[in-house]
Amino acid sequence: MERMRLDKYLTQAAGLTRSEAKQYLKKGRVCVDGEVIKRPETKVDAGLVRVTVDGKLCSYEKYTYLMLNKPQGVISATEDGRERTVLDLVREPVRGLFPVGRLDKDTEGLLLLTNDGSLAHALLSPRKHVDKCYYAVLDGPVGRKEQDAFASGLDIGDEKPALPARLVPAPEGQTGTGALEAEQENVFRPEGQAGTEKNGVLITVQEGRFHQVKRMAKAVGREVLYLKRISMGSLQLDENLKPGQYRPLTGEEVQALKREITDRK
Ligand code: URA
Numbered sequence: 001m002e003r004m005r006l007d008k009y010l011t012q013a014a015g016l017t018r019s020e021a022k023q024y025l026k027k028g029r030v031c032v033d034g035e036v037i038k039r040p041e042t043k044v045d046a047g048l049v050r051v052t053v054d055g056k057l058c059s060y061e062k063y064t065y066l067m068l069n070k071p072q073g074v075i076s077a078t079e080d081g082r083e084r085t086v087l088d089l090v091r092e093p094v095r096g097l098f099p100v101g102r103l104d105k106d107t108e109g110l111l112l113l114t115n116d117g118s119l120a121h122a123l124l125s126p127r128k129h130v131d132k133c134y135y136a137v138l139d140g141p142v143g144r145k146e147q148d149a150f151a152s153g154l155d156i157g158d159e160k161p162a163l164p165a166r167l168v169p170a171p172e173g174q175t176g177t178g179a180l181e182a183e184q185e186n187v188f189r190p191e192g193q194a195g196t197e198k199n200g201v202l203i204t205v206q207e208g209r210f211h212q213v214k215r216m217a218k219a220v221g222r223e224v225l226y227l228k229r230i231s232m233g234s235l236q237l238d239e240n241l242k243p244g245q246y247r248p249l250t251g252e253e254v255q256a257l258k259r260e261i262t263d264r265k
Pocket of ligand 1: 102103104105107210211212213214215227
């Protein structure tokens with residue numbers, strides 16, 4: 001059982017900064033087991049107490065899970081002598097935080113930051129086949145032929161071919177998670193052209209090989225001009241997050257990810 005100060009508990013369970021937590025406490029917005037508590041140093045048993053903020057129940061997680069909309073120009077590493085890293089974007093100090101997998105410096109979109117090593121390990125395990133979906137703009141049209149090549153497992157120059165992947169045209173005007181709903185039904189038109197003038201496509205892969213999407217596009221004769229990850233398993237990029245912004249995962253999002261990886265033995 002983990003015993004900790006109430007203000008620290010609130011940083012983890014309610015996504016507040018330490019100073020916000022103190023303010024909330026001072027204003028009487030926090031109840032512990034039904035009683036308003038104002039002292040930040042009050043000790044609580046993290047797994048046991050019922051804490052509410054403005055009447056809403058908090059859910060305590062031992063670990064931190066942040067959804068970042070990674071901007072272009074920062075690297076997916078914990079530290080680097082020369083380049084800005086994704087962790088430089090996180091304002092609050094969280095011990096042991098690291099990015100789950102890598103996005104290239106020029107790739108945007110969904111990046112999970114956590115200090116939960118076992119969840120990260122399972123999400124990245126090739127054996128778990130967790131789908132990662134990307135919105136990509138290519139340098140020209142693709143069609144059925146390329147779609148079939150993606151589906152059959154492309155040779156991208158590694159020892160083994162890539163696992164089967166999905167390539168579909170992105171619905172007109174959709175560059176984010178809105179595209180995902182239409183993704184299942186989306187097929188290339190018989191004449192073999194993607195539906196958008198921008199050559200926007202959705203590419204879903206089950207692995208996380210180095211430059212995987214770019215190398216797959218190259219294997220069918222195309223360059224990727226823009227790349228953004230929009231989902232990883234059940235976790236979808238929150239379109240309210242501008243590049244560079246992040247938020248804690250909701251309890252449901254964490255539970256869904258955990259369920260997903262335990263269901264896939
Ligand atoms: N595939 C790539 O080529 N780059 C990324 O950043 C992610 C997937």
